Amino acid sequence: MDAEISLRVDGESHRLTVDTRTTLLDALRERLGNTSPKKGCDHGQCGACTVLLDGQRSLICLALAVAHDGAEITTADGLAPAGELHPVQQAFLEQDAFQCGYCTPGQVCSAVGVLDEVARGWPSHVTEDLTGDVELSDAEVSERMSGNLCRCAAYENITPAVQQAGAR
Template sequence: MEAEITLDVDGSRRTVTVDTRTTLLDALRDRLAVTAPKKGCDHGQCGACTVLLDGRRVNSCLIFAVAQDGAEVTTAAGLADGETLHPVQQAFLDQDAFQCGYCTPGQICSAVGMLAEAAAGQPSAVTAAGPPANAATTLDEDEIRERMSGNLCRCGAYANIVAAIRQVSTAGPDV
């Protein structure tokens, strides 16, 4: 069975017909030629397919495209403002936070999402007990590593990825 859906992908309204069993990742890559999210494990274990769905980070290989009809999807390619890179993208360049680059789009989208989660006061497994509700979380290395643990880098660029996220997190709340 097929269904027609409309997605706002990186600022462009796109309509596509998909099989109802098609994942968002496959709809983006195979039907809409949006190649920023990568297919790594196809099981939600590596994070290479991470996108922002209505502002929240998701593994696009785990959700059906038809359930996202009308949603806003932002990939790493859609974060820049024209020629001006998003602060997270710029920090990844500044800190040399990639090697082969395969995981980088997912890492960047996940970092943008986790920065928003931390700013909103959403706790993680390592968040200190007792912060006031909705108070921004301080992002030290342990906090960043925990929040980014769903994104794997086969090359092992973790130290530079953490440094890039620290660069942005210390720059201010308007990321």
């Protein structure tokens, strides 16, 4: 069954027809040709499809497109204009926080979300004092970035990259 929806992706508006079964991830990758968010598991188990969905980091492999009519999506490719890089992307480059690059756009979007969540004072599993302020320690970054699997295992570099971007 088909449905017509509109999406705003990386600042551009689209009107498109999707199957009710189509996920936002497949809508982007297979309908709109935006392959910045990746499909690693298709079940919310790896984080490669992380984008900012209406401002919050989300896994769009688990989001039905039809249920997000009118949504605003920012992928890693939409974080900075062509030829420029977002501070998180620049930090990933400098820290060599990736190898194969497949999980990277999801890591980058997740990191942008993490920095925003920390700025809003959201606690995490490793926050010692739930009633206090949140400090961006390495343990906080690692815990918060744990929804993004990296099989090349660049974690040791991802954490400082997020710290570097967060310090700006």
